[in-house]
Amino acid sequence: MDQQQYFQFYEGSKMGIKTADGQIIIPAVYDFVAIPADDLFTVTEGGYTAYFNTDGDVVLSFSNLYESYGNFTEGLARVMRNGKWGFINREGEEVITPRFYFADEFAEGRSIVRNENDLHGAIDTQGNLVIDYQYPVLTGFVKGYAKFGDLKTWGLIDATGNIVVPQIYMSIGQVYRNKVTVQVLEGEEYKEGELTIGGGVGWNNNLDHVNAFNRQKTQFADAAEQLIDTMYRNGCPCEYERFRDYIQWNSPVGFVDQEILFSAFVKKLHNEGDNNFRCTHCGTVYEQNWEQYSAFMWVLNVTIKTTGKFKNKGAPVAEYRPVALGFYGHVIEKYTNKYLQHDIETVINYLKQP
Numbered sequence: 241m242d243q244q245q246y247f248q249f250y251e252g253s254k255m256g257i258k259t260a261d262g263q264i265i266i267p268a269v270y271d272f273v274a275i276p277a278d279d280l281f282t283v284t285e286g287g288y289t290a291y292f293n294t295d296g297d298v299v300l301s302f303s304n305l306y307e308s309y310g311n312f313t314e315g316l317a318r319v320m321r322n323g324k325w326g327f328i329n330r331e332g333e334e335v336i337t338p339r340f341y342f343a344d345e346f347a348e349g350r351s352i353v354r355n356e357n358d359l360h361g362a363i364d365t366q367g368n369l370v371i372d373y374q375y376p377v378l379t380g381f382v383k384g385y386a387k388f389g390d391l392k393t394w395g396l397i398d399a400t401g402n403i404v405v406p407q408i409y410m411s412i413g414q415v416y417r418n419k420v421t422v423q424v425l426e427g428e429e430y431k432e433g434e435l436t437i438g439g440g441v442g443w444n445n446n447l448d449h450v451n452a453f454n455r456q457k458t459q460f461a462d463a464a465e466q467l468i469d470t471m472y473r474n475g476c477p478c479e480y481e482r483f484r485d486y487i488q489w490n491s492p493v494g495f496v497d498q499e500i501l502f503s504a505f506v507k508k509l510h511n512e513g514d515n516n517f518r519c520t521h522c523g524t525v526y527e528q529n530w531e532q533y534s535a536f537m538w539v540l541n542v543t544i545k546t547t548g549k550f551k552n553k554g555a556p557v558a559e560y561r562p563v564a565l566g567f568y569g570h571v572i573e574k575y576t577n578k579y580l581q582h583d584i585e586t587v588i589n590y591l592k593q594p
Contacts, residue, residue: 246275246294257281257296265296277345278312280330291317291330300332314346316365327351327367336367344535348381350399352535360535362386362401371401379535385415387536396420396437404437423447428454453565456584457500460564463588464504471592476521477505480554483591486561487526490541492533493572496565497587499540502528516545524548537569555593562586 245260249268256268257275266273266281273292274282280299281292288302289309310318316327319338326338327346342354343363350362350370360378362371371378376390378397385396388407395407396415405412405420410430413421415437422435429451433443471477478484487502489495509517509526518525525546530538562582567575 248273248275265294266292274311278315278330280312282309282311282317284309299330303332306338310345314349314365316346316351318343318345318351325353336363342532342535344380348384348399350381350386352378352380352386354532360388371397377535382414383416385420387412405435409435430454457496457565460497460584460587461500461504463584464501465507467588467592468505468508472508472521475553476519476524476550478519478522478524478548479550479552480591481552482554482557482561482593484544485557486591487542488544489539490543492531492539492569493575494537494539494568495563495575496568497563498542500565501591502526502540502542518546519548522548522550524550533569539569553594554591558590562590 246257246265247260248255249258251268254268255270255273256264257266257273258264266283270283270285272284276294279294281294283290283292285302288304289306290298290302291300291312293299306319306321307323308320312330316329316335318325319328319334321338323341324338325340325343326334327336327343329335340353340363341356344352346365349364352360353363353369354360355373357373358376359373360375361369361373362378362381364370375388377388379387381399384399385404387394388397389395390407392410393407394409394412395403396405396412397403408424409422410425411423418437420435420437421432422441423430423432430447431443432446433441435441468477471480471483487498487505489498506517506526506528508519510520512518512525515528516525517528523546524544525548526542527545528540528542531541532538560578560580563579564582564584564587566581
């Protein structure tokens with residue numbers, strides 16, 4: 241069966257897998273089941289991980305030998321031990337010793353890895369470093385090319401590490417028939433065009449919706465700063481249960497509203513070091529971490545480390561929270577059951593409701 245023929249489903253808080261015609265492959269009794277890669281499902285339950293085949297049979301039994309387990313791709317799955325990443329094969333044998341500060345899934349015979357200096361390179365399936373550590377960001381290979389850059393500008397390299405497109409673009413797509421879509425930023429507006437590798441760029445006007453979304457992000461940031469200023473005039477944002485709920489986030493899914501709101505809030509907090517920030521009004525301490533979930537995606541996770549001395553003055557958390565800008569990343573559908581799309585004004589009013 242195709243990967244597209246499998247669907248995750250829930251019974252309460254538990255997850256399982258079924259086919260498009262309703263056949264249950266894995267019953268909904270586990271904490272999480274990933275859509276299959278290499279014809280294997282990654283299944284987690286109570287801190288243990290196993291791998292099931294597409295018949296629903298266990299291929300590798302539940303284990304917590306490693307701190308984290310990834311999906312199988314090209315016959316290997318990434319695993320983490322003592323904070324370092326390596327790989328096991330389908331027999332569960334450790335074939336690449338965990339020694340990398342980050343390792344992405346294999347694609348086209350390459351895994352993107354990171355060293356202690358936060359620079360990325362690539363290894364082959366034997367664990368040999370075939371592209372040296374030199375890139376702040378390096379994505380997985382697709383059709384012979386990988387993107388490299390610094391989260392501001394991007395270029396392309398081939399599987400041997402040769403630069404085929406210089407690092408001058410805000411965004412680069414996938415190469416198809418020697419052409420690739422690129423984007424640049426002119427002033428505050430994005431432009432898109434089609435680049436021919438070894439040639440020039442033909443520009444178009446396809447990014448009006450992106451420019452509109454960025455304007456909305458700016459409006460949200462302004463509204464968030466005004467909201468926080470207002471809350472501090474009357475106490476502090478920490479006193480509002482809805483505010484605390486909104487900015488606390490521990491997930492591999494990015495939440496744009498939360499990121500912008502906390503970025504505005506942290507400007508008012510005292511930096512305690514080690515990613516800890518304290519509210520000088522009530523003493524609540526927040527811990528922020530930009531966590532890397534793939535070679536390309538970082539997510540802002542925020543937790544309350546110490547609860548300060550405050551008295552709740554806001555409305556309780558609603559069953560359905562309003563969201564203006566939304567989410568990015570994988571398994572976004574997990575959050576659609578408690579977040580509903582609204583405008584910026586609705587989100588701000590929700591957060592400050594007495």
